[in-house]
Amino acid sequence: MVLASRGIKALEGAGLALPLTLLNPLAGSCRHLANGTMRFNDYPSEPGFQTFGTSRNALVGYLQESLLLGRYPKLKTHFGYELVSLGEKKNIATFRAFANSNIQGMKEELVEVKYDFLVGADGANSAVRSQIFHLEERNPHSSNKQEPLKMDIQHNVQNFKSLYIGPLVARKSFLHPYHDRVQGWSSLNLLFVGMADGSFWGGSFHQDLVSATTSLEVEQKLRQHAPEVLELLLEENPNFAEDFVKQPPISSGSAIILSRFHHDNILLIGDAAHAMFPTYGTGCNAALEDCLIFNKLLDDFLSSGPVGKVPFDEVAAEFTRRRRADAHVIVNLNTTKELFPRNxxxxxxxxxxxxxxxxxxxxxxxxxxxxxxxxxxxxxxxxxxxxxxxxxxxxxxxxxxxxxxxxxxxxxxxxxxxxxxxxxx
Ligand SMILES: Cc1cc2nc3c(=O)[nH]c(=O)nc-3n(C[C@H](O)[C@H](O)[C@H](O)COP(=O)(O)OP(=O)(O)OC[C@H]3O[C@@H](n4cnc5c(N)ncnc54)[C@H](O)[C@@H]3O)c2cc1C
Structure with a gap:
């Protein structure tokens, strides 16, 4: 993914300086045209503008390690639990231990957890968001007599499959001189982003390629539009085309406009609050920025209120007030693509x-x-x-x-x- 200044600033706000081994500075983009030529577009290099290619897995690994390194002694992390409901009983969340639930005949293990404040950062198909709707339907006057929660949702019909070229193959390839540029092939809706280890991660949104059912079809499509890329993919993995067919496509998301991001002491952030199409690569950067805003809010409330007491309902409502206009704008800009019409x-x-x-x-x-x-x-x-x-x-x-x-x-x-x-x- 592309990590830009707003994401970096949020990470810095959490006291984290990402190691350079995670970041590949990007100078711009490079479009490979059908006639074999390339068109370059430079990203701004002025102070305050930063753009990096970074591996999601490496970033998540680094964040997890930073959390567990003991800077936060009271923090506990639990993996393998899926939120299934937020109960009528106030402030009880029920989780399913999904490691066990797939085994036939085995009783589902449900765990109830009491919370003071719940942050739903569970992505575009947020279960927390669905539960807020249930809570408000069952008890329409619960949420401080606010307007009923409303949601506009637009599904992206495009699916996406990933592509990878490892550092050894990438370093001696024709792509290497442009490792600091996002490389795109419009005819295949395909792009690659250079990673700090020299590799390229990317993928395609091209529906014929993504929905191909045989390896022959995959090879034909790539040979027709980007033969040099096909050679690299096959050099990286001789079974590339078979594996590509087997790779489950992922949805390229939805555009979600919510009238508010909170319900009492429950808050939605990231894609759960404002999922957007990946047109401009802003979703994760905006999600990280949410954390910075939320953190600032907590600081403000802690410094102005009684010691040790945080009015979570108010913090959550204030988050909606500070973030709603910006979130709605970026969701719409990614849908309409109006910042850079290619006509x-x-x-x-x-x-x-x-x-x-x-x-x-x-x-x-x-x-x-x-x-x-x-x-x-x-x-x-x-x-x-x-x-x-x-x-x-x-x-x-x-x-x-x-x-x-x-x-x-x-x-x-x-x-x-x-x-x-x-x-x-
Ligand atoms: C193809 C593609 C390319 C993209 N490229 C970029 C880019 O370059 N730059 C950028 O900024 N953004 C990019 N984005 C957008 C970015 O991926 C998202 O905006 C970002 O991942 C949102 O983060 P999130 O934490 O809110 O949600 P997610 O990343 O979706 O994380 C949600 C988490 O919640 C967990 N979860 C889900 N349901 C439950 C449940 N019931 N109980 C418990 N846990 C649950 C999931 O397992 C997951 O770990 C791209 C998106 C796509 C599809």
Missing amino acids: FLGLMQMQLLTTLHKWAPRFFKLRSFNQLWSDMPFTEIKLLKSMEDRFFYGILFGLGFLVPSGILFMLGVRNSSSLNLKPTF
Whole structure:
């Protein structure tokens, strides 16, 4: 995944400085076109803009290790438990020990846990979110007489399968010189991100490729659109095509807009609160940013309230207030793709704004699209985009009005002067 400034800042807020062995600095992207040429796009290198390729598994491993290293002596972690319900009995969550539940005939082991505060960070299909809806349906007036919780959900029809090229093969390949760029093949909706160990992780959203049922089909598709990539994948794993067919496709997510992220002393964060399409690679960065905001809120409440007492209902409600507008904006921007439309006008606008920024950085900020790699609030990015649109379409409108008016004016002058000069007999 691509980890950017807002994610890094959140990790720093938790006192973590990610080791360089986890981070591959990214200079930009590189699109491989059908005619064999490449098109480069640079990420901003100004202070405050950071973009890294990082392995999810390595990042999760590092976070887990940091948690367990004893900085938090009261912390306990439990794995292998799945939340199944939040009970009528106040503040009781029931978990299933799913390690046992698959064995036929074996009684499911259910564990009840009492909580003071519950944070649902359980992803786009959040069970905590479903349970909040159940709780509110059963007792509509429970949540401090708020508006009923509402959810808009849009499913992404695209599925995704992963691809991997290990460090040994990658280092001697044609991809290696561009290891610091996200590499894309539009014709196959395929991309690779370089990792710090020299490998490339990536995948494809191309429906024909992802739904191929034979290894022959997989090889044909890749040979047709990216033959050089197929060679590398086969060098990495001679059974690559068979394994690719067997790999279960994963959903590329949903776009979820929730009217609030809390219910009493239960809070939703990350994809559970605001899942988004992976268009701009912002979901995880936004989820990490949620943690920073939540942490700040806890600090604020702890420093202003009675010692040792945290009013969790208020913290949760305040989180919704601080985060809702930004979360809704980034979910929508990933769905509409409006920050960087790849049509003729979109590309023209990008070119113009990039050039103007290079010439006069004091007057023309970095484009709204690039601001995704900073920690600028998403609502401000949206505002910047509206200003850019007004500026660009204003110029187009001006040119569209002025040029024809100018031509008409010139024609008028010519006609009238030729009329005046015409000799009369
Ligand atoms: C193809 C693809 C590429 C992406 N690339 C990027 C990128 O480059 N950069 C980026 O920022 N984002 C990216 N994203 C988005 C990113 O993956 C998500 O936004 C991010 O993982 C959300 O984190 P989360 O912790 O909220 O949820 P998740 O990562 O979904 O984690 C939820 C966790 O909850 C657990 N869980 C689920 N149900 C229960 C239950 N009932 N009880 C207990 N535990 C449960 C799950 O096992 C899981 O461990 C991408 C997404 C996709 C699909």
